[in-house]
Amino acid sequence: MSNQPALIKREIWEHRSIYITPAAIAIVMLLLALTGQVAISALGASVDLAMMGANELPPEAHKAMVTGFVAGLGSIFVVAMWILTIFYSLDSLYAERKDKSILFWRSLPVTDAETVVSKLLVAIIVIPLVTFVAIAVTQILSLIFASIWLNAEGGNAGLLIWQSLDLADIWGGTFIFIIALPIWLAPFVGWYLFVSAWAKRMPLLVAFLPYFILPMIEKIVFGTGFLADAFFERTASLPLFNIGDNTFAMFELEDMPFDENMISLLGIIDVGKFLSSPSLWAGLIVCGLFTTAAIYVRRYRDES
Amino acid sequence: MTSLVTARNVSKHFGSTRAVDDVSFSIEKGRILGLIGPNGAGKTTLLKALLGLTDCDGDLSVLGLDPFKQRKELMQNICFIADVAVLPRWIRVSQLLDYVESVHPNFSRSRAEELLSRTKVRHDKKVRELSKGMVTQLHLSIIAAIDAKLLVLDEPTLGLDIIFRKEFYSNLLADYFDEERTILVTTHQVEEIENILTDVMFIVDGKILLDAPMETVSENYVELLASGANAEKARNYKPIHERDVFGKKVMLFEGTDRSLLAELGELHTPSIADLFVAKVKGASA
Incomplete structure (x- = not known):
């Protein structure tokens, strides 16, 4: 395993989108926040009224609003992270075959297993970690911008924001979520790695076609919809939360109501439930099988 | 070794x-x-x-x-x-x-x-x-x-x-x-x-046709440049390959005594490329 740091560094050199994507989103969001504040300031009197109203609200409501606002900032990063993970995984073992550099990489004393594992680690650990850092920086800077603006508009940022802010809770909750999500989606990552190692061409198409074709075949042959349900279930839910119908539709993150549940992110997260979910472990086994297949293909396929 | x-x-x-x-x-x-x-x-x-x-x-x-x-x-x-x-x-x-x-x-x-x-x-x-x-x-x-x-x-x-x-x-x-x-x-x-x-x-x-140190190549193989009657005589020593160069014959011999050939014309150590062509053609003949 001693080669892993060098291998992971190598991946980040090659795939600069790993840090450029979250950094670009952070910059765009902060610019939007700044221009948005200027635009809102133009509304003048109504802003004063809203702020007076906000001052009157109970502390729990302040906290719920701040937590909801700050946590909500992360949602776009999470969506981008998953898209990035898909493209990264599909490219990771395909690009080296396309440009023939695989012959150079394999001329060094590094096993195929070490190489493929480094790519898996980047997909499910490094990309989320980088994304988390980008989210945390965006959150802090957004809060600072908001405070400056509030104070300039005659509001009380100390009361409205900083007293109501529990960063440890927000960052703790976001961190767990962002680490749990790729682990939950690991079977897909394993499949993409396998396709990346195996596909002769167009890995994206090869990876995505089965999502449509297999359920269709199942429907025609057996008249059932098990696969379609399984794909949907996996992508639309994450058994990490103790609210709602035991699962949490992650794409509805932005639509979460500002109710008392949102006072604490850690309060709605149930790591025990996540770890004891049989689906999680079944998914990890599937990921392991696909990863092993990817190693096997890289090792045994004759590229000439 | x-x-x-x-x-x-x-x-x-x-x-x-x-x-x-x-x-x-x-x-x-x-x-x-x-x-x-x-x-x-x-x-x-x-x-x-x-x-x-x-x-x-x-x-x-x-x-x-x-x-x-x-x-x-x-x-x-x-x-x-x-x-x-x-x-x-x-x-x-x-x-x-x-x-x-x-x-x-x-x-x-x-x-x-x-x-x-x-x-x-x-x-x-x-x-x-x-x-x-x-x-x-x-x-x-x-x-x-x-x-x-x-x-x-x-x-x-x-x-x-x-x-x-x-x-x-x-x-x-x-x-x-x-x-x-x-x-x-x-x-x-x-x-x-x-x-x-x-x-x-x-x-x-997929088969090995020749596997030898370079010294043995120059000992075992010799190329003869000969013309006319000498070329005819040389042919009796069974060259493994023969080609024409400027009206003369270039014949490649394997294991033939150099002193026998020396009387018939100029002798050279064949280049690897010529030897390769001779061996490949000889093998397929």
Whole structure:
């Protein structure tokens, strides 16, 4: 395993989108926040009224609003992270075959297993970690911008924001979520790695076609919809939360109501439930099988 | 002498095609072996088997290791340049050095830096920004900085111009080769390397046609330039190949006494390329 740091560094050199994507989103969001504040300031009197109203609200409501606002900032990063993970995984073992550099990489004393594992680690650990850092920086800077603006508009940022802010809770909750999500989606990552190692061409198409074709075949042959349900279930839910119908539709993150549940992110997260979910472990086994297949293909396929 | 490579009855099939067909040979330490064969003769497949990139039937041992099963250990003591320009195009020269330094226990960074300082390759350049010749210089600098017992070169100078090709082989001898090291090289431009080879092996249709040290090649094979009646007489000694040059006959003999032939015309040691053509045509006749 001693080669892993060098291998992971190598991946980040090659795939600069790993840090450029979250950094670009952070910059765009902060610019939007700044221009948005200027635009809102133009509304003048109504802003004063809203702020007076906000001052009157109970502390729990302040906290719920701040937590909801700050946590909500992360949602776009999470969506981008998953898209990035898909493209990264599909490219990771395909690009080296396309440009023939695989012959150079394999001329060094590094096993195929070490190489493929480094790519898996980047997909499910490094990309989320980088994304988390980008989210945390965006959150802090957004809060600072908001405070400056509030104070300039005659509001009380100390009361409205900083007293109501529990960063440890927000960052703790976001961190767990962002680490749990790729682990939950690991079977897909394993499949993409396998396709990346195996596909002769167009890995994206090869990876995505089965999502449509297999359920269709199942429907025609057996008249059932098990696969379609399984794909949907996996992508639309994450058994990490103790609210709602035991699962949490992650794409509805932005639509979460500002109710008392949102006072604490850690309060709605149930790591025990996540770890004891049989689906999680079944998914990890599937990921392991696909990863092993990817190693096997890289090792045994004759590229000439 | 110690054998670095021992192959006994090695075969590799792709479906019904026998890319490598029951070959046996050994390579001793400190030799430079040229592996010569037409395209599709099984050269690359044989090299891949030696490098553990493909599995094969039979007994194959490289540095005492099973190349396919012990590839990682093997790669610590073997270097190879497979075809040309396989260095990843996106990588920076400095990153490449960093990477090889961290994964290769026998790589000397300072040696590589020293070799590179003699070229125009700059550390902040990406591989895609370098010319083909510079990429080869970079690759050779890295390889030469690895303390490896066996260097395998598969068409290392393909697509390079003549100056770079000459430079490549002279650098190879100057910077890399010593009696502790062994080189196995395949190339189409055999005339450019025949003066550096110590051994030569011909491979055609997956079979070894000739496997001999260069000294025995000049002892066993002789080329006669003769005309008219002398050519007729010479034909009695059964040349393995015959061709016309400016109205004269050039005949290649295997194992024929030189003193018998010397009376009939001019004698030369055949070039590897001519010998190869003669052997291949002789085998198919």
